[in-house]
Amino acid sequence: MPLERCTVLLVVWVLASGCAARLPRILCTRQGGDSWHELRSAHFRVRSHLELEESKRLVRELEAQRRILRRYWNDTVDPPGETEVLLVRASSTLDEFSGGRAEPHFTQFTERGPQLVLSGASAVPYFMKKEEFEDPLPILRHELAHLLSHYILLRQPRWLAEGLAEYLEMADVQEASGEVLFGMAYKDTLVYLRDAGGRVPDLESLWAWDEQSLHRREARLYRASAWAWVHYLLNEHPERFADFQARLARAEDPRRAWEAAFQGVEDLRNPFQNYLRRPQLSTRAVALPPLSTEEPTVRDMGCAEVFALRGQLHLEIPGQSPVGERVAAAAREVDRALHEDPANAEALVLKARLVPEPAQRLDLALKLAWAHPESGQAWALLGRALAETGASEEDQRHAFQRAEQLAPDEAEVLGTLARFYARAGPLEKALEAAQHAVRLSPGNPVVLDTCASVLDQLGRCPDSEVMQARALDLLGQGAPRELRAEYERRLTLYQERCRAGAARGAGGGRLPAEP
DSSP states (O other): OOHHHHHHHHHTOOOOOOOOOOOSOOOOGGGTOOOOEEEEOSSEEEEEOSOHHHHHHHHHHHHHHHHHHHGGGTTOOOOOSOEEEEEESOGGGGHHHHTSOOOSEEEEEETTEEEEEEEGGGGSOTTSOTTTOOOSHHHHHHHHHHHHHTTTOSSOOHHHHHHHHHHHHTOEEETTTTEEEEOOOOHHHHHHHHHHGGGSOOHHHHHGGGGOOOOHHHHHHHHHHHHHHHHHHHHHOHHHHHHHHHHHHTTOOHHHHHHHHTTTOOOOHHHHHHHHHSOOOOOEEEEOOOOOOOOOEEEEOOHHHHHHHHHHHHHHSOSOOOHHHHHHHHHHHHHHHHHHOTTOHHHHHHHHHHOSOHHHHHHHHHHHHHHOTTOHHHHHHHHHHHHHTTOOHHHHHHHHHHHHHHOTTOHHHHHHHHHHHHHHSOHHHHHHHHHHHHHHOTTOHHHHHHHHHHHHHTTOTTHHHHHHHHHHHHHOTTSOHHHHHHHHHHHHHHHHHHHHHHHTTOOOOOOOSOO
């Protein structure tokens, strides 16, 4: 299956969700909707229909919590580029895009890069009732922890990802002492786990979580158990747990990394159960870093931008809606956006992705590059359209080189560049673009799949195998069967080439420590 075909499948790949609701909706002001704003800070691009002052406060908190959580990893993680954030009043606002009951908050990697979605319901932690706890900071930390961990733990089983995010959401800022405490706990969570008794998932059940789709009530118990296991391992087996995470940071297979780190430890279940009854919840204090006081910039969004946003959400919000329905709904929103503003950049990009004919895509790409000559995305799209319509390699290269100049730090553009250089050469340029895209968007399976293909062409075994395994990890069980089968086929191919190379005494070079 061609890489471009895999990319299209990823755009419309969706996960499972729940029951439907209608209101409130994302509408522009002329339709009776709220005013929408785009706010930008050092690390975030936020689109919000909350009150402007509330939006500004949340942007400041995003920057502050990002800086605080980096201290957990001793400032070794500092993701490059910009993270998209969508702020909505309630999770039901997203129901029309998911085809059911939308998740109130989540982290994902779209074609454009990392994205956080936060709603009014995000103020309620997993184990607390709304009337008991309304502080939104734990959820901001939880989702930011998911985001940051992708940049340091290159492979991570779901139980570790969720357990670590739960652990970090309880970071406690001690302004008097100028410290941040990691390792605080919800007392209600401990009571909940003790009351659950034998229903608490053991570690083997948590390992199987990667391959399961759980009911929300059951998922709550799994998250609580994952949090408790992270606490237990940090307190009772700190050296082994650190070794396990270090191996994941080197992209080792998670199960093999666990077996190596915990070799010789035969029984964890009984000590864990004893720990739940009398936990030793030690905390770790680190110096509070300087926090930025810079105010975000603000720009009003017009109706065309709101319609384009709706088009993106139809394709990107996790849910059960069939792919065909999502594409048709997105196309309708894009047409409405272009009716409002024929030169709207995001609408033209989305339209070009949705049209079936290469000639139509080329026409739209030319319009986009003419209207927005400063857009690297426009030139990358033009290069792709030129390739699809059989234009000269010289014209393609000119478009892609222009894209590279204008957007040197956009993962989507870099992925397109990597695929061009993989076809036309030089392969070294393809690898440079692909690896930079991975650094920017390590949670996007398309980006990793592209990099694995380039590594394979360069004979970089076993690096291609490791990169493809990471891409397959990120697909999860909700991916289309056809796409999963293709990724598995490629992984098998790279593994066979590695074995054949080893039999001949040939070994590929290793990737740098940071991919």
